[in-house]
Amino acid sequence: MKKTVPNHDQAGFSLVELIVGGTLMMSMLLAGGVFMYNGAGKAGNLLEVATELGKAAARYNADTGLHPKYPSALFFKNLNTPGYTTEGVDATNTWQGPYIKGASSASSSYPLSSHVNGAEASFVVRTTGLPSGAVEGHAVQIGPLPQQVFLSMLSACNGTDYSAATAPTSHADGQKCSGLVTSTTAGATWVSSRWGGGYWTGGTVTTQYNVQYLYQVY
Secondary structure (H helix, E strand, O other), X not given: XXXXXXXXXXXXXXXXXXXXXHHHHHHHHHHOOOOOOOHHHHHHXXXXXXXXXXXXXXXXXXXXXXXXXXXXXXXXXHHOXXXXXXXXXXXXXXXXXXXXXXXXXXXXXXXXXXXXXXXXXXXXXXXXXXXXXXXXXXXXXXXEEOHHHHHHHHHHHHOOOOOOOOOOOOOOOOOOEEEEEEEEEEOOEEEEXXXXXXXXXXXXXXEEEEEEXXXXXX
16 A cells, blocks of 8 residues: 555745755855854755655656656656656656656756755665565665765654664664665775685775655555
8 A cells, every 4th residue: 555645735845945045054154154064954955855856756646656767757747758757657648747846857866966066866666674564665865975964864854863883774663764875896906816716905995875765655
């Protein structure tokens, strides 16, 4: 059973307003002598963006019975052909949007660089780490984020303070937000062993922190 409360009212703020608001807030902090726009401030704005996108996607689902693959499907009717829905089904005839104010591109993500350099919002489907009884979940993913912002956003979303060691990686215990941490190594060298096999040495490890805001489960 789908677990959302359909709401066809427009969101109170557009994504553009939320993004601009975050930029203005940073400017005011700097003007007032606060020289570090801290993780909590950025996390709060990013959580608002995730929440608004999640609400919009739930309204989209209530009308179409489908889920947007890209944020652009929420804004533009012509971007609701099979390639723009998670199910690969055309939503053009049942689309009643726009479901959120603002604008978006046809790319697979929504740029959030005005909050965090390189950060984006996208939609993901989860089949593991869900609340008891759920078999499929739909989430807004925000990232990559600095670790401080990542932890602050998780804390703001779930109402619990986290450290790197305690950050939740699933929604199994009812968490609205979970963390996705990935590490990649570039420039490593493979050293062969005379007895067979070998190992990697050197290289630069890059860790990316993403937050997944769960907006709908089945």
